[in-house]
Each structure stands twice: as C-alpha cells, then as structure tokens.
Amino acid sequence: MSKSPGVQVTAPLLQMRGIVKAFPGVRALDGVDLDVQPGEVHCLLGQNGAGKSTLIKVLAGAHQPDDGEITWRGEPVRLGNPQAAMSLGIATIYQELDLVDGLTVADNIFLGREVARFGLSHLSRANRLAGALLARLGHPEIRPTAEVGSLPAAAQQMVSIARALSQDARLIIMDEPSAVLDNEEVERLFGVIRDLTADDVAVVYISHRLEEIREIGDRITVLKDGRTVATGLPARETPTREVITLMTGRDIEYVFPPRRTALAGDADPLLEVDGLALDGHFADVSFTVRPGEIVGLAGLVGSGRSEILETVYGARRPSAGSVRVAGRRLRPGDTGAAVAAGIGLAPEERKSQALLLGEAVYRNISISSLGRFASVGFLSRRAEKAAARKQVTALEVRPADVEREARTLSGGNQQKVVLARWLLRDCRVLLLDEPTRGVDVGARSEIYALIRELADRGVAVVVVSSEIPEVLGLADRVLVISDGAVVAERTADALDEHAVLDMVMEGTVGAVAAASGTQHGGDGA
Template sequence: MHDVGKSFYGVSVLSNVDIDVYPGEVHAVVGENGAGKSTLMKIASGVHQPDSGSLRIAGEPVVLHNPREAQAAGVGIIHQEFNLLPERTVAENVFLGREPTRRGLVDRRAMRARTAELLASVGAETVRPTDRVGQLGVAQQQVVEIVKALSLDARILIMDEPTAALADHEVELLYALVRRLQARGIGILYVSHRLAEVFDLSSRITVLKDGRRVVTVDTADATPEALVRHMVGRELASYYPPKAGAPGAALVTLAGAGNGRLRPIDLELRSGEVLGVGGLQGSGRSALARALFGVESFTAGQMTLDGKPVRPRSPRQAVRAGIAYVTEDRKGEGLALSQSVLDNALLASRAATPRWFGGGARTTSVRALLAAVEVHAAGVDQEVRYLSGGNQQKVVLARWLAMAPRVLLFDEPTRGIDVGAKAAIHELIRDLADKGAAVLMISSELPELLGMSDRIVVMRDGALAGELPGDASEEAVLSLATGTPHEVPA
C-alpha cells in the first residue's frame, strides 16, 4: 500500500500511509484507539476505497471495490467479530456461497474432504468439518475463519486483534498457527494493542498515530518503551479548560461493587471533579458507567449516592436519582434520529418525569439550553439525524442539563466530533464540574483523558488497574492499560 489516504465526511482519518508486507512475514500494526488501524485494514480488504494512494499486490496495482474483489486478489481478513453462521457446520461455513457441486447439487463429500485437508494443513485436526460452528470454542471458530480465508487462496492475511477473544492457553495455539501460515509463505498484517504478542510474532512493526505512519522498525531493533513513545508522542495541541482546584466531597462511592463483567471496584466520584477513566476497549470502562446508570446493574457490593445506599436497577431509577449518562453510541443508543432536535432534548424530562401540565415552561427552558450549548440546526423542528456529530452531542447534553443531574457519566464524549465542537463540549463538561457535579469521563483518547481529568483511574480486564493523578503521563496510562510494557521481553 502506498501513500494511502482516507477521509470520512471531511475528517481525515488516514493520510499518506505506506505499508508493505512480504511473503512469509508478520508485519505488526500498532497504535492507540483511533490511530487509523481499522481504516487501514478496511482499505486493504476492499471495504473502503482510498481517496488517495494506491495498492499493489505482488507488484501489480490493484483497485479493490469491495471485499469480494479483495478475496479474489488474495487478501483475507480475520475480523475481531467472526462472520460465521453458528447453526451451520464447519465445512458449510468454509464454503459458504461457493459450495462445490456435482450435477448441480452440493457435493457435501468433496466439501468435507477439502475442509479436512485445509484444517490438517494448519494443524487443527481437532476441529471436524461436520462440527456445528456454534458449538465450537472461540479459538476454534477463529481457526474456521482462517481456514475459510485459506480456502480462497489468500496470500495476504489481515488479523485484527486476533487474541482479543482468546484465553491465555489458546493464544499459544494461535501463535503456532500463525507460524505455520508464515512458513507457507503467507504475508500477515497483524493488528494488535498487545505489545507482548507483537514482539513474539512479528518481524517488523509499524506504528500508526492520528492516521499517519510514525515509524516502521525491525522488531529486533525495537523496544517496548520506544514503541509506546511513538504511539503517544504528540504535543497537546488542543486547548483544555483549567482543571479544578481542590475536589469536593465524595458524591458517589463504590465499595466492592461488581457484576458479571466487573470485578469488585472501590471508587469515589467527587463533587467538582472530573474523574477520567482510561483503558482499552473492552476493559470494562463502559460496563462501569452502565452499572452506575442501572443499565446492567451492579450485582455485588455497595453503591452510595450522597451517603445513602442506592443501586439503580434501571436507567429510570438512575435518572430520577440525579445521574445522567452520555452514551458512547450516540446514534444507536443516544438519539431518536427521526425525532426533532427539540423532542430529543426533551426526551429525558418527558420520559423520566412525565407531566400532564406545565410542559410549556419546560419546553421554554430546554429551548434556552439548546441555545446555551450553541446547537446549530436549521431549527428546533429539524430531525436530529441531519445534524453533525458535534451538534447531536450538544443535543444530548442539553437533554441531560434539563434534568440538572448531580452525577454525569460521559462515555467517549467527543468521539467522531470535529475539533471546534470538541473544545465546546470539553468546556461544558468542565463547567458542570465547576458547578458541583461529579463527572466521570471515559476516553480512549489520551490527550483528552489527561487534558480533562483531575484524577484518572485505568481499567483492565474488568478491574481497576490503578489510579493516577491528573497530570500523569500518557506512558503511565498506557502501561497500566496494556499491563506494564516493561515486563515484555524485548
């Protein structure tokens, strides 16, 4: 791939990235969330088309309009989420849509035999072609995905966080499989957060950051410390509002609070303070916010609000107790997209505290709030779907401001939002804290986390990995999140 660039809706997410993979090589791609790894992979696998730059396979320039063309060109991709039909057998999944036929009928015997061969070739004889995929473990399902790619004669395999779903002992099996593929001359683009496995497997490493390639190094010459530096090394270009002086009293306390996805957590949310929550995706950050908000409640331990024990069992109870939650998935969970700006901004007031009379005064005050957070729309009657991400987020904020919450939980508050609106939202968050609210802010973006937080907790595997002061370094957060890169064999 040469000089590849991509922008979505005018936001550049990848620019001038060069990357190459040789036959039999494992080339690792690392970077923070949002560095452009997924976009790069999607371009390589034909899901997105680059706006600039070119792709070449075995020296031949190619244009991949869709994933099918990428497959035909020999590019296979193993997603984090598998694309398998759980009710079908392994063989049926491998040959889905291109079943071998004999006299017009599916030749099941040939299909099974060919699948068995492929499975044997990667040393996965424990998986049988006749097994139902849904009954297989995650690691075995991954093998099925790999075999599916191989059945298409993939010469380049892209693996997206392949160990994310695996247990420790399964990781070893994956390593062995990757080495076998390597020996067959397949080039592998290996995307991962986890530096340990990158060092174990790869021969070269490319660091992406903010959509640009920072560096490509031979693994033998690299150290984890240097990589982390490359991953985070950036100036704090954006402006963040001044932080709080002394934090106020504890408003929410958790003592050993946990549920199926969270190990027991002890935590305080203090009035006037922005508590940043760092960690990788899937580390339990969102699960914590959702438990506090009663979406998937705590099942163990104690939660108190203002010294009184509470355990919201539904968002409604949380809202009525004075908690607000700005979800990470604005379109999927935050907004009713076909409704107007005004109706969306009034949704929490109407839903959690419905009234028969006095709606007019409430509408007036919500209109004022929409103006105060500077939502730009054609009018309050415009459907919220036509607003930009930043304006949509401001509508969500206005909705919660109308409830005058004392505790606000923000999950990736500025994801997919342009720079100007981002600064405005940061100021609104800080303003809320200054007025005495307790704010919890989850962010994958380290500059935001460090720029906004008065105190930071980092999560890993459903537990708190540690607490840091607001002026901690990006390296400190990242090493807690990934599990101390200093222990990684260099």
C-alpha cells in the same frame, strides 16, 4: 510526503497510487499512496476522519475509487466487490465486526465459503476446522457451535480474526483489533501476527495506541485530511512527537489536564455504592464519589468493570446492594429512576448502545431531555436544535451541523455527542465506559479536558478504561478490579501501571487459588 531512510524495500505486494474517493459534500480520499511489502506489518495512522476507513473499504472492494491505481503483485487490478478482494487473498477485519449474531461461530467463520462434501454442507468438519483456528488464536474455549450473538465482544473479535485466517489470505487488514482485548489477548494476537508475517503474509494494522505500533509494526503510513503525508517511516524509531505532528498538523502533548489542587474532603458523597453484586459478574463492590471527583475503575477486560457501571445505571438489576445519589436510594434495575436522579452513562459500545446512528445529531443530544422540548404533546424541533447547537459549539463537535446524521461523524465527535446528551440533561453523576475507544490522539486530548471540566463543575465522574495510563492520568482515585472484586483502592498519585497490573494479576491468581483450595478441600472430605 516523507520516506524513511534505511528501510529495505522489496517488490511490493500491494501498491495504491493516487487513490481518490468522494462522497456527497466530502472528499474522503484525495490522492492516497500506500505500498505494502510481503511479510511486513504496515501500520496506518491518522486522526478520525483522515480517510483510513474509506481507504481500507476501497482495498476490501466495498468502495470503488473515483481515481487512482491499485496493483497486486505488480499487476493492475480492479477490486469491484469484496469477493474480488478475497479471491486475490485480501481479508479485512473491521472495527465494527460484520458477524451474524444468529449464526454459529463456525457458520460465521466460513460464511460464503461453506465447508462441503459431495455438494452437501459438512457441519462436523466445519466445526473441527473452526475449533483448530480458534485454538491457534489461543481461545479453544470458544465453542464452534455457540451462537456468535451470545459471545462477549472480545470473543467475537477472535471469531472475526479466525474468519480472516480461514481465507488463506496474503494480506490481512486489521482495524483496531485490540480495542476490546485485554493485555494477554493482545499478546496472543501479536503472536499470531508474527506467525503470519513469518509466512510472508502482510498485515495492515490500524490502531490509535502508539505503544502497539512500536511493538508490532515495521513501517508507518500517516494520513491527514484524505492525503498521505508520510509513508515508510520505521515504526520503532520514529519519535512519538513526529508521528503526532504528522497526524494533527500541530504539536500535541499527550498529557492529561491537571487535577484540582484540593477536593473538599468533608463534602458529602454524591454517589454511594454499597455492597453491590451481580451474580456471575461481581460481588460486594462499594465506593463513593464526591462532587468534582473522578474515580477510575482499572482492571482487565472481563473483570466486571463495565457490568458495575451498567448496574449502577440501572441497566442491570443487582443481586445485592444499593446505589444512592445525594443520599437517596435508587430503585434497583430502573434506568428511568437513575436518569431522573441525575445519572448519565456513556457506554463502551457507543454505536450500538448510545447513538441513534440514522438520526440527526440534534435528536441524539436531546433524546434524554425530550420533556423540556414538549408542549401540549408536541415536540418543538426548533427548541431541540437550538439547545443542541449550544452543546455542539461548547464541545467543538466537527462538523457543527446538528442536522447531520450521527453515523457520518468520526469516533471522537460521536463520543462528544454522547457527552453533550448528558450535559444538556445537567446530570450530576457521569459514568464513562471506555470514553476514548477508537478515538484519535488529538480528540483524546479534547475529551480528557472536557471530562476534567465537568468534574470542575461539580459532576461526580466514574471512568472505566482498558488503558491503565488513561485511568491513572484522569482519575483522582482508583479502584483496582479483579475477577469481580475490588482488590485495592488508592489515590491515582500513589499508583503506576506496573503496580496496577501486579494487583490485577495477584487478584486473579488469588481467585484461582481460592477456587482450587475449595475443590481440594471437597476432594479431601
């Protein structure tokens, strides 16, 4: 274990020493140490499967350690349940948000700690307090009376953060809080974190985005294989190569696979999208993708990128326009027709929209191709498993156990299972929405290589990512999306991150100006 020199160490708020946690067949934590000081942002890094999630569940009282010691403000404590952790002032914001869809925003924020007066629930006061918390986060537009299930993912993330703020916590654990936020929302989040740390609140921040660690972090602890391999590293000064080597145990260049030197310019498009529109989300979107080409959609969260992919796939019925695969027009709003034509979708929310978490890996891979394993109305599990094993081996899914439940895999390996489904289906068009969300740097490199390999086989690929460098690094051609419209189309080599952001913001400002102009004209009339 290494300790960074020159870091000013004060009395820790939290100390975890030799934390061990085992589950059947796996030792998730094998002697983890962590110190967190008041008022610091302590970043917890590690590949998927390194033990980060288990560690924060121990700290949140959701798991009980098999060995080790936890001290809080110098006193040994036992966090027997989440209520015990909250009573000390430890709040946790999980990556998979634990909100109740059918309850209002205010109800979720104060769930278990209902605002009451004279023993009776005080709804109006709860709504006022919830509104104040959301305004502090820069989101006064989120109504406290709205049902959480009706909100987009980014707004739900803000509700979860507001709930943590409402607990008057002294330590807040944030697990991938920026995964569904756009750049502006991330900056607002960082502003809130800085306000918290100025009041001596500590934050444990988990992210796979190393640029965020540099901007918001003070110190770093790195986990690998359930052990602490480095702690106290200065977040801004530690070289990226050193961090990645600690996480993976080997040198990894954070690079993208080389593009094909040439694409057949005269090849007929495999995917043709013409004048596609979805009321309230996007309008007049047109593009083509040739065999072997990767087209990226770049834009902010909420710009309409995901809705475009879902409409192409038939999960949403367009209000105008058409989709063709190999020249054949698809029936709108029909996922069955899209799959039959050779379109596959790996959605952003893989756990809720793509995977059957309680089912075995082999069934998750075979689910879109069950017809090939059926005979006289019966499924051949042996054939299913054999086909799945080939995909698991080819994609290096770890562990390579097709009978294991999908929920037990790390994020990167879950994503590989989703891709394996469409490889088994021999899809011709692959739509990827945030393919590396929540995936560690080592698994990212593998997924990038896999996407390029699919394109080299002649698959037409469309990629959506909130990380502009990812779009530019993977794609051959990029469409810049702003406010539901394509504002630019360029080869990836002709763009950089600043240029894309300029186009996005110019499109946003233009849309606002156009709306203002229309309103002004109406007033003049």
